[in-house]
Amino acid sequence: MENYLKEPVPDKQISSEIISSGTKCIRIPYNPDSIIFSFLISKYTSNTDGFYLTFKGECPVKLDITPSGRTVKIFERQYNIGQNSFSSLFPISVDDIIPILTGMFSSIVLERRLMTEYERNVISQMENLGVTIEKNIKIPNYKNLPLFSSLTMSIDPFIPEITGNREEAMKALKEIGIEATDRLEDLDEAKINTLMMRIASSVMKINPKFDRTDLVADRVYFMEYDTLELAYTVLYFLDLKGIGDLFQLVFTPNYAETLVMKFRDEMVKGFKINGITENSQFYVVDSSLKSPILLQLIYLQQGRVRRDKPIFVKLQDGLYTSRYFLTSWAKEGLNKVEDKYYAKG
Amino acid sequence: MENYLKEPVPDKQISSEIISSGTKCIRIPYNPDSIIFSFLISKYTSNTDGFYLTFKGECPVKLDITPSGRTVKIFERQYNIGQNSFSSLFPISVDDIIPILTGMFSSIVLERRLMTEYERNVISQMENLGVTIEKNIKIPNYKNLPLFSSLTMSIDPFIPEITGNREEAMKALKEIGIEATDRLEDLDEAKINTLMMRIASSVMKINPKFDRTDLVADRVYFMEYDTLELAYTVLYFLDLKGIGDLFQLVFTPNYAETLVMKFRDEMVKGFKINGITENSQFYVVDSSLKSPILLQLIYLQQGRVRRDKPIFVKLQDGLYTSRYFLTSWAKEGLNKVEDKYYAKG
Amino acid sequence: MVNSKIKAINRIMMVTKKKILVLDDWGPFDDGFEEISLSKGSEDEVSTWLGIKLQEKNVAKIMDMVSVDELGRVLFQEKQTINTPASLSLLPKDFYHRVQLLRENLKQKNDLQALEQLRKLDQVVNEIVSIRIRKIMQLAFLNISDESVIDRMTNEEFLVYKIIKDIIDRGIGDIIGN
Amino acid sequence: MVNSKIKAINRIMMVTKKKILVLDDWGPFDDGFEEISLSKGSEDEVSTWLGIKLQEKNVAKIMDMVSVDELGRVLFQEKQTINTPASLSLLPKDFYHRVQLLRENLKQKNDLQALEQLRKLDQVVNEIVSIRIRKIMQLAFLNISDESVIDRMTNEEFLVYKIIKDIIDRGIGDIIGN
C-alpha cells in the first residue's frame, strides 16, 4: 500500500495532513530542522495529554533524511520532498515565521547548500509579513552588528585569524581603513570591495578553491533577525544545551532574542581552534569553541572531515561531544565521551 | 536449546530454581493452583521493587497446563510435571502448608482427579508437621462441622435436594435417626453406613453411575482445616471476588480462617439451582449459587457440560461470569457479561 | 495545620472508651480486635462511636455525659476565678465532646422543654469557652507550663494552648536571633 | 500551616521595595522584569534582597531601617498604653524585618559598642513584641477587627491576630453547633 512518489512534492498540505491525522507521535532523525518542524506540528495538535518525539521507536508519522532526499511518511503515505527542509513545509503565519526560518536555515547552513526553488518561493510568500531577501555578504547580521562582531562570528566562511578573535577582527578592519564599530551600511562601495577582498584572501589561505563570489549569498532577514545568525545560534545551542532551546524558540518565538544575545555573548569572548586529529572512529578537535557541529562546518570547508564521522571536542578534562554526533545517546547537550561507551556504540 | 523432558519430573528443585533465577515475572494460566504457586514464589523472591504475573505477556518463567500435563519453563529449560499440581512442587514449611495444600486441592477438586503419587508423597512428608490423611467421606469438614452443615456444602458429590438446602439436610438426617448437629465422630458404624447409603441413593438419582465407594476419598486435614473445604472456598471466592483472596491466603495463611468462615456463612444461607440451558458459545445456569466454577463442578458430575465451554450465571439483572471462564477479561471477580463483549471475545 | 489537628482530636475521641449502662443483652460483636458482649443491667465501657450507635438502638446509655446542671456548676466555678488563669477548673479531656453528645440528645427530643435547655446550654457553654480560652491564653502568655495546670485542660484547649505558646515563643524567637 | 505562613511572610518581604541611598553608580541590571540603573547620590527604591546585596557591596545603603533609638521610642509608646489594646502604635508592615536588618548590621560591625547596642536592641524588641502580642491577643479576643487597628499591625502580627481569632471563633463555633 505504499504510495511512493518519485518526484519531490514539497507541499504545505503535508503539514496539515500530519496535524489533521491527530498523531501524537513523530519519529525523526536528531537534526535541528526535523526537531523544529516536529515542535511546530506539536504546537498545533489538539492533543492535550502529551506529544512524543522518538528517534528509534515506531510512530505513524516518520521523517527521514536519506541520501536521495528527505521523506515524510504519514501512516501508509510517503512523500519525497527532495532537498527541501522540513520546516519550509509548515504553513506560514506571523507567529511561526521565526521558527520556520530557523529550521530552514539550520538545514541550509548545516548542509552547506543553496536555498531550493521551493524554499525561495516560501521566502517570497513571507515578504508581505516583513521578511526581506537580498544578495549580500555571508557574515552574520551585518545589518545590525558592528562589522568586527559579524566577522568574529563568521563560521562559514571561516576566516583564519579573524573568526573567533575580536582583536584581530578589529585590527584587520583598521588596516583597511574601517572603523571597528562601523556597520556594513556605513561603508561606501569601495570600502565594501576592500573588505570582501580582505576576507577572501584570508579564507583562500586554508581553502584555495574559495573566491569572492562564494562570499555572497541570498541573505534573509526578519525584523532584527538574520537567518544566518539564527542558524548558527541554534546549531551552537543544540550542541551545548540540547533540544530545549529549540522547543522554546518554536513555542515562544521571541525567545530567539534571548538565544541570539546569548550566542553573541559567547562568541564575543572569542575562541581558538588548535587543530584536528583523526582515528578510525572519530575526529578530535582541540578547541575552545565547544560546538562540534560548528567545528565540523569549519573543517568541511577545508575538506578535512567527512560528515559521517563524529567530531569530539578536546576540553581540559576529556573528550566531549553532543547528541547530534552520537544519536544513540540518551542525553542532551554536550557530554563527556566515556571511552568504553564509545568503543561499544 | 529447549530441554524438553518427556518423563514427568516433579521436583521441589523446580521451585528453588525459579526463586534463585531472580525472576520478577511469571506467566501463568488463570487457574487457582498456578496463581497460588506464583504467589508462593513471589513471597520468597528478594525483589523489593515488585513482582509481576502476566496471563498473556512474555516472562522468563512460564507455567502451562496442556492436555498432556503441566509444564514449567524457566528461561530455556522446560520441565514436564505431568498431572501434579504446581503448588505440590513448593518446598514444605510450616508457614506455607496452608497455601500449598489449598493450591494442591484446588487442582485436585477442580480437575475431579485423585491425588498423584507425588502429591501423596508430599502429604506424607507433611505428616510430622501435623497434616493427617485418612480414607473417609467426601463431604466438607466432617471432623469439625455438624453433619447438616457438611451436607449442605457438598458440591462434589452434589446431593440433590440436600446440597444448598439446610432444612432438607436436617430433615434427611432426622429421617435416618441422626441429630442435625451431630458430627460424624458422634455416629456409630451403623449410622455411618445408613448415612452413606442415604447420600449415595440421592446422588444416583441424577448420576446413575455413582456408587458408595465414590463417596470415599483420601481426606487431608491440617489443624482445623479440611483441604476439601479449603478448595471449595478458594474456588468460590476466586469466582466471586477474584485473585485477592488467594494472595492474602498465601502471604498471611491464617487468612484461610476468615475465608472459610465467610464461605460457610454464604453456604448456610442456602441456594437453588434451577436448571441449565446451552447455546453454541456458553451455558447459562439459572442459580442463586453465584459461582460458575462450582456450578461447572456440579454439572460435570452429571455429564451435562463440557469443560471448555464457559458457564454464565443468570442473575436478576443479567448474565454473570468470572475471569476463570473469560480469561481475556481484565476484571477480577464476578462481572456482568456484556452481550456485545461476549460476541466479540 | 490547625484544622487538621482539631479534626484529629475529634476523631480520636470517637474511639476513646466511654462508660455505658447496658439496657439490653447485646453481642457478641467482633470489632476486629476483641469480641464484645454486653449483658443487660451491667455497666461497661465501649468506644464512643459504638456507644453512640448502641444508644441510638436503645441497647445502652452513655454515662460519661454532662448535664445542663453540671455545665452550670462549671460556669459558676470559672466565673468565681475569672481573673486567676491558674485556677482553671479540671474538665475531662473530652468535655466538649460530651457537650456535643448532650446537644445532639436534646436536639433529637425536639420538644419545647428540650429546645429551651438547648438554648440555655449554648449560652452556658459559650461563656465557659470564653472564660477558659482567655485563661489559657494568659497561661500561655505567662509561660506557665505546669503539668497540674495543663492536666486541667481538655484536648482542644491544650491544642489552643500549644499553638499560642508556639506563636509567642516563635514570634519573639524569630526576631531576636534565628 | 503556621510555619508555612510565617516563612511565606518573610519571603514576601525579600521582594518588597525598600528605599536606598545610592553610594555608587551601578547598572544597568536586568532583573527579568525591568532594567535597573542607579546613579550615585540619588535616592531610589529596589527589592529588599537587592538592597541587601548592594549594601554588602557598598553600592547603596538601605534607608528604610530602624535605629536603636527609634525602637526605644516605640517601646515607650507601647508601655504608656500597655492596658489599652486598641492603642497599638502604628508600625511599618515590615517592622520586624527591619529590626532583623539592623541586627545583622550590628553583628557585622563586631566591635564592643555594637555588641552593647545589639544587647540593648534584643531587650527592647523583646519587650515590644511582648506588649504588642498581648494587645493583639486582647484585640482578637475582644473581636475587634477595626481596619484602623489592623492597619497598625505588622505582617507577622496580623497573622498572629488571624490565627488567634480563628481559634476563638472556631473553638466556640465547633462546640456550639457545627
Added chain:
Amino acid sequence: MLDELVSNELKRDNEVVDIPQDTVEKLVQALLRLRRKYDDELHNEELKVFEELAESLFELRLEKVIEGIEPKGFDKEVLSVINVMKKVYVGYLTGNYYTHKGNVLCLVNKKAILDDVQLEPGDVVILPLNKVLALITTDYITPIEVKE
C-alpha cells in the same frame, strides 16, 4: 508577580486562589529567560528569592488542599494528586487492599512497562505502596479492593 500570588494565598484562608495559567505563564517565561541569559551572583540570588517564594506558594496551596479545600487554578491537577494520595493511604491503612508488609496487590489497567516487564491490561502486580501511588496517578494500575 510571584510575591503577590503568595500574598493573595495568605489572605484567603478558605480557598485555593484560582490563579489562571496566563498569569503564571508570564512569570515562568520571564524567569526562564533570566535563567538562560545570566549566571552571576546577583541573578542567582534573585532566582533563589523566587524559588523560595514558589516553594511558599506550593506549601500554602497544598496545605489548603490537605485540609480539604478544593484545588483550583493552573496547578489544579497537580494539587489534586494529594487527594489520590489520601485515598490510597487510607485504603491501605484501613485494610481495603490485599497487602503484605507494605506491598499491595494491583491490577494493570493499560499496557505498561514496569521494571522492564511488559504488561497487559488485567495482569497482576505486587508493588510497594509508594510505587502503587505513582502508578495510580499515571493510571497504569489500580489496587484490587477488598470491598468496593
Added chain:
Amino acid sequence: MLDELVSNELKRDNEVVDIPQDTVEKLVQALLRLRRKYDDELHNEELKVFEELAESLFELRLEKVIEGIEPKGFDKEVLSVINVMKKVYVGYLTGNYYTHKGNVLCLVNKKAILDDVQLEPGDVVILPLNKVLALITTDYITPIEVKE
C-alpha cells in the same frame, strides 16, 4: 492502634513519628479481615471511624513534611513524594523547565509506554505538568532543565 498513632503524631510537633511497618501491618491485617468478613451497619460505621483516623494520620504527617520535616516510618517513601512535587513545582514556576502553557519538555529515562506510544530512553516528550509529576515519581521521565 490507629488512635494512638494519631495521638502520638499530635504530640510531636517537630518530627514525623517513626512508625514501623510491623505496627502498621497488624492494624492493616486486622482491618482487612474485618472488611472481608462483615458488611453491616455497625462494622461499616467502625470502618468509617478508622478511615477518618487514617485520613488524619495522613494529614498530620504530610503537613509536617510540607513544612520541611524529614519523612520517617513505614510511609517514608510515600511522604517523600511531596518533596519531589515541591522540586518540580518550584522548577516549573521559576522557569527552570522548557515550557509552554503548562506543558513541559522532558526526556524519557527508560522504556515506557505513554499514551499507547512506545518510547525509548532519550526520546523527547511534551507533557502537562501533572503528568510530568506522576511520571517523575515513577522515574520514567526527567524534565529538561534550563540550568542544572
